[in-house]
Amino acid sequence: MAYPDDLLEQALHLARRESKRPRQTSLRRAISTAYYALFHLLIAEAVSNWRIPAQRPLLARIFQHKGMNDASGRAASSAFADADPRLVAHLRNVASAFKQLYQDRQTADYDNATEWSRTEVLTQIGLVQDAFASWRAIRNQAIANDYLLSLFVKDRQ
Amino acid sequence: MPIVPKGVTNQAALAAAIAQVEQMLAPDVVRIRYTIGPDWSGEEAIHFRILLSDAASRPRRLREVTRRVSIVISQQIDPLNSWDLVPYLRFRSQSEQAALKEAAWA
Numbered sequence: 001m002a003y004p005d006d007l008l009e010q011a012l013h014l015a016r017r018e019s020k021r022p023r024q025t026s027l028r029r030a031i032s033t034a035y036y037a038l039f040h041l042l043i044a045e046a047v048s049n050w051r052i053p054a055q056r057p058l059l060a061r062i063f064q065h066k067g068m069n070d071a072s073g074r075a076a077s078s079a080f081a082d083a084d085p086r087l088v089a090h091l092r093n094v095a096s097a098f099k100q101l102y103q104d105r106q107t108a109d110y111d112n113a114t115e116w117s118r119t120e121v122l123t124q125i126g127l128v129q130d131a132f133a134s135w136r137a138i139r140n141q142a143i144a145n146d147y148l149l150s151l152f153v154k155d156r157q
Numbered sequence: 158m159p160i161v162p163k164g165v166t167n168q169a170a171l172a173a174a175i176a177q178v179e180q181m182l183a184p185d186v187v188r189i190r191y192t193i194g195p196d197w198s199g200e201e202a203i204h205f206r207i208l209l210s211d212a213a214s215r216p217r218r219l220r221e222v223t224r225r226v227s228i229v230i231s232q233q234i235d236p237l238n239s240w241d242l243v244p245y246l247r248f249r250s251q252s253e254q255a256a257l258k259e260a261a262w263a
Contacts, residue, residue: 073243119209119219123223
């Protein structure tokens with residue numbers, strides 16, 4: 001079951017809690033939840049291309065955070081010389097948001113020395129919202145499907 | 158053999174480029190602090206800490222301001238291609254920093 005939109009809504013809910021003095025736990029969970037919203041969006045889109053629906057949840061388990069982050073780094077910095085620049089801009093929005101949120105989620109989950117503010121968290125959630133919009137603009141394009149494939153196929157160059 | 162990023166070997170030029178961008182983005186951006194070091198994947202990165210004015214941090218302006226700052230940093234500094242550093246950006250308001258009092262943002 002894929003639930004990226006629900007996760008994004010929950011991230012916003014957590015980020016807006018405690019209107020005067022937000023708790024660090026709420027802000028950290030908001031960052032982590034925003035990351036997982038994008039993580040699950042991309043996985044759901046990738047496995048939706050698999051013909052047998054009953055096998056999609058199992059297929060979704062082959063995706064790994066680090067592999068997706070590495071692939072997103074390559075996509076964010078690739079030239080895509082022959083592609084439509086508008087599509088490339090959307091893909092870069094998605095890939096760079098994934099890379100930023102991967103970094104933020106690691107910090108939010110594992111680095112207790114880092115303090116978060118509501119502005120920082122709302123900004124990163126905004127990146128994920130923009131990434132969702134960009135993804136919906138390109139999801140049927142070849143450039144988007146190539147990116148999905150790169151998320152679970154190892155780069156051997 | 159590992160390649161030392163240009164952002165490490167030429168830190169004075171990088172600092173000058175960032176100072177120029179800081180001026181371009183005033184008054185919405187109060188100051189830009191940064192650290193160079195590995196990210197969670199071990200890649201060499203530049204971690205920007207961008208302090209916004211309270212006016213620029215208001216909900217109705219925040220998205221527009223942070224998008225513009227990201228674009229200007231990408232176009233004017235181009236951390237990855239010009240300095241071999243993966244960029245990461247975080248934004249905080251002046252009043253939040255006044256409450257949190259973090260030295261890294263001061």
